[in-house]
Amino acid sequence: xxxxxxxxxxxxxxxxxxxxxxxxxxxxxxxxxxxxxxxxxxxxxxxxxxxxxxxxxxxxxxxxxxxxxxxxxxxxxxxxxxxxxxxxxxxxxxxxxxxxxxxxxxxxxxxxxxxxxxxxxxxxxxxxxxxxxxxxxxxxxxxxxxxxxxxxxxxxxxxxxxxxxxxxxxxxxxxxxxxxxxxxxxxxxxxxxxxxxxxxxxxxxxxxxxxxxxxxxxxxxxxxxxxxxxxxxxxx
Ligand code: IPE
Ligand code: IPE
Ligand code: MG
Numbered sequence: 001x002x003x004x005x006x007x008x009x010x011x012x013x014x015x016x017x018x019x020x021x022x023x024x025x026x027x028x029x030x031x032x033x034x035x036x037x038x039x040x041x042x043x044x045x046x047x048x049x050x051x052x053x054x055x056x057x058x059x060x061x062x063x064x065x066x067x068x069x070x071x072x073x074x075x076x077x078x079x080x081x082x083x084x085x086x087x088x089x090x091x092x093x094x095x096x097x098x099x100x101x102x103x104x105x106x107x108x109x110x111x112x113x114x115x116x117x118x119x120x121x122x123x124x125x126x127x128x129x130x131x132x133x134x135x136x137x138x139x140x141x142x143x144x145x146x147x148x149x150x151x152x153x154x155x156x157x158x159x160x161x162x163x164x165x166x167x168x169x170x171x172x173x174x175x176x177x178x179x180x181x182x183x184x185x186x187x188x189x190x191x192x193x194x195x196x197x198x199x200x201x202x203x204x205x206x207x208x209x210x211x212x213x214x215x216x217x218x219x220x221x222x223x224x225x226x227x228x229x230x231x232x233x234x235x236x
Contacts, residue, residue, distance in 0.1 A: 010055020011171045019177025019201030032076040037203035048207035056130040056167045064138035089119040096128030103137030139187040172217040176202045
């Protein structure tokens with residue numbers, strides 16, 4: 001089914017949810033406790049996003065490079081994903097949130113691809129917020145796979161944007177946890193994204209922080225290579 005949100009409405013905000021492990025360490029807790037606390041932050045931002053003018057929210061939950069972590073931590077993250085899908089789908093559907101998961105599915109533990117498909121089907125009519133969660137996601141791999149599908153004759157900027165299955169360019173890209181890097185997230189889509197880095201660790205990130213990031217974004221002068229206002233071009 002086509003959702004009205006397939007055509008872009010509202011801002012596309014994306015968040016690299018980083019800092020769970022350091023949040024836990026600062027409290028003398030195991031890293032898994034940080035990941036569990038991070039799920040609450042996801043619930044908060046998803047609820048707050050539509051009122052802030054965000055139509056699409058893409059969250060980086062697990063990168064393809066995160067498989068390098070100890071099996072115990074990876075297992076814990078996968079269990080959390082399963083619990084999130086099981087526990088949240090109904091609430092998401094009720095709140096008009098359409099959930100989609102981006103990234104590879106063929107390496108996920110048994111049962112998770114099916115749980116993702118169920119959650120996507122149950123929420124596909126959502127027209128208030130397009131919530132995308134990136135799992136086993138690598139932007140470089142996504143670009144390579146899209147290029148292979150398109151073939152040399154089919155390559156163009158528009159075709160690539162479409163083939164990346166997204167709602168298009170990211171307007172605002174937030175990274176929590178203090179690091180200032182993209183870690184292979186939405187490299188194509190973020191070509192002109194406004195970047196917002198915050199020291200806040202992800203489990204501490206709340207609706208007010210999202211509102212502050214959107215206010216920061218609203219004050220930016222986006223020129224896309226041109227001049228602002230455009231009439232300056234004629235005057236020069
Ligand atoms: C982000 O928090 C969650 C994932 C990458 C899965 P981290 O686990 O990277 O937390 P830090 O960066 O070690 O604090
Ligand atoms: C990026 O965080 C991936 C996610 C937030 C899911 P990482 O913690 O894995 O990134 P690096 O290793 O600091 O670049
Ligand atoms: Mg990290």
